[in-house]
Amino acid sequence: MPSVVRYDTSAATSLSDRWRGWRDSLLASAAFQRWAAACPLTRPIARKRAAELFDLCVGFVYSQTLAACVQLELFEGLRAGPCDVATLASRAAMSPDAMVSLCEAASALQLLERRGAARYGLGPLGAALLGNPGIAAMVRHHAALYADLTDPVALLRGQDSERRLAQYWPYALDKTGDALTRDSVAPYTALMAVSQPMIADVVLAAYPLSGHRCLLDVGGGDGSFLMAAARQAPQLRLQLFDLPGVVAIAQERLAKAGLADRVTITPGSFYDDLLPTGADVISLIRVVHDHDDDAVARLLAKVRAALPDNGVLLLGEPMREAAGGADGVSAYFEIYLRAMGQGRPRSAARLRDLLHAAGFSQVRVLRTRIPLVASVIVAKS
Numbered sequence: 490m491p492s493v494v495r496y497d498t499s500a501a502t503s504l505s506d507r508w509r510g511w512r513d514s515l516l517a518s519a520a521f522q523r524w525a526a527a528c529p530l531t532r533p534i535a536r537k538r539a540a541e542l543f544d545l546c547v548g549f550v551y552s553q554t555l556a557a558c559v560q561l562e563l564f565e566g567l568r569a570g571p572c573d574v575a576t577l578a579s580r581a582a583m584s585p586d587a588m589v590s591l592c593e594a595a596s597a598l599q600l601l602e603r604r605g606a607a608r609y610g611l612g613p614l615g616a617a618l619l620g621n622p623g624i625a626a627m628v629r630h631h632a633a634l635y636a637d638l639t640d641p642v643a644l645l646r647g648q649d650s651e652r653r654l655a656q657y658w659p660y661a662l663d664k665t666g667d668a669l670t671r672d673s674v675a676p677y678t679a680l681m682a683v684s685q686p687m688i689a690d691v692v693l694a695a696y697p698l699s700g701h702r703c704l705l706d707v708g709g710g711d712g713s714f715l716m717a718a719a720r721q722a723p724q725l726r727l728q729l730f731d732l733p734g735v736v737a738i739a740q741e742r743l744a745k746a747g748l749a750d751r752v753t754i755t756p757g758s759f760y761d762d763l764l765p766t767g768a769d770v771i772s773l774i775r776v777v778h779d780h781d782d783d784a785v786a787r788l789l790a791k792v793r794a795a796l797p798d799n800g801v802l803l804l805g806e807p808m809r810e811a812a813g814g815a816d817g818v819s820a821y822f823e824i825y826l827r828a829m830g831q832g833r834p835r836s837a838a839r840l841r842d843l844l845h846a847a848g849f850s851q852v853r854v855l856r857t858r859i860p861l862v863a864s865v866i867v868a869k870s
């Protein structure tokens with residue numbers, strides 16, 4: 490269980506509570522809503538709020554429209570150019586009418602674009618998705634999350650017995666990883682590998698590794714981040730630490746990439762084992778948010794113990810409140826990690842506290858190109 494209490498039990502009403510109470514009662518009033526929609530000055534705000542609320546109400550339909558396009562490999566099918574509805578329908582084994590509904594819905598979401606009567610091509614978002622296969626893989630694996638979310642209240646009450654997402658990430662069910670076979674870790678390891686290039690681009694642009702001698706990637710999956718680091722910094726020696734089933738996959742992948750001589754691979758669980766020493770920089774990429782505060786505190790202490798004086802911890806993952814505006818990252822990870830059964834999305838400020846508590850100094854939050862994909866923190870041991 491997370492050790493931080495996140496709710497305020499104080500009965501005192503502050504000035505800001507009273508201001509917000511007044512605002513909420515105004516916004517909840519049907520008469521005010523009618524007035525705001527009619528008044529030319531407030532109409533743009535009223536329309537924006539109505540659109541935002543509409544998106545919240547129907548977001549599941551948007552997601553499932555995208556899921557259908559991905560499942561039918563519609564974007565791939567349109568890569569070479571637009572196509573008529575009859576051909577798309579026959580490829581997808583559905584009626585032309587049903588295909589028109591899907592194409593119209595996808596066009597409204599900018600995934601596709603109508604290109605004449607009964608003919609469709611890629612839309613700007615569909616084309617962007619083709620450039621990043623990690624997104625389609627993420628969409629596919631959401632089938633497990635959405636199945637768990639069929640009854641969201643049961644999930645939050647811990648009454649969902651199937652726990653499909655936890656089975657997808659089996660280390661959430663077996664913390665030591667002892668019983669995890671290669672087959673059980675292969676699906677999430679493949680998903681991480683295909684989505685890793687966009688993470689590595691963002692992290693390594695924010696913190697180039699050219700000044701370092703040896704990188705240990707803890708929870709390094711199949712070695713995809715190490716491969717990107719090796720391309721960026723040809724002098725870098727490489728180390729990887731992950732669960733035994735995962736490192737078996739990494740061993741093959743890194744050997745195929747011609748990096749066998751440059752890398753040392755150590756199987757283990759950071760819940761039970763010490764981390765290997767020898768690296769002057771240790772990375773935790775998309776690892777910390779998967780674990781509760783007490784486990785993270787122990788992991789950070791082990792990272793610090795494995796680093797030399799003035800060694801560097803490089804932490805990269807999506808963080809709360811990093812992307813600005815409505816915080817979709819927080820909403821997503823709060824519910825996602827609840828379904829997975831462990832972990833927390835954390836803000837840079839919260840991570841900074843955990844790093845200081847573990848004895849790290851000179852904690853710096855670095856700007857990244859796309860904070861939605863990952864934010865980066867570096868700290869000295």
Ligand SMILES: C[S@@+](CC[C@H](N)C(=O)[O-])C[C@H]1O[C@@H](n2cnc3c(N)ncnc32)[C@H](O)[C@@H]1O
Nearest residue numbers: 660681685708709710731732758759760774775
């Ligand atoms: C979300 S994945 C991220 C993988 C990789 N860093 C990336 O960004 O693509 C988390 C990784 O942490 C590893 N992991 C989870 N629990 C672990 C443990 N107790 N000891 C070692 N590795 C663990 C998983 O096997 C997985 O490879």
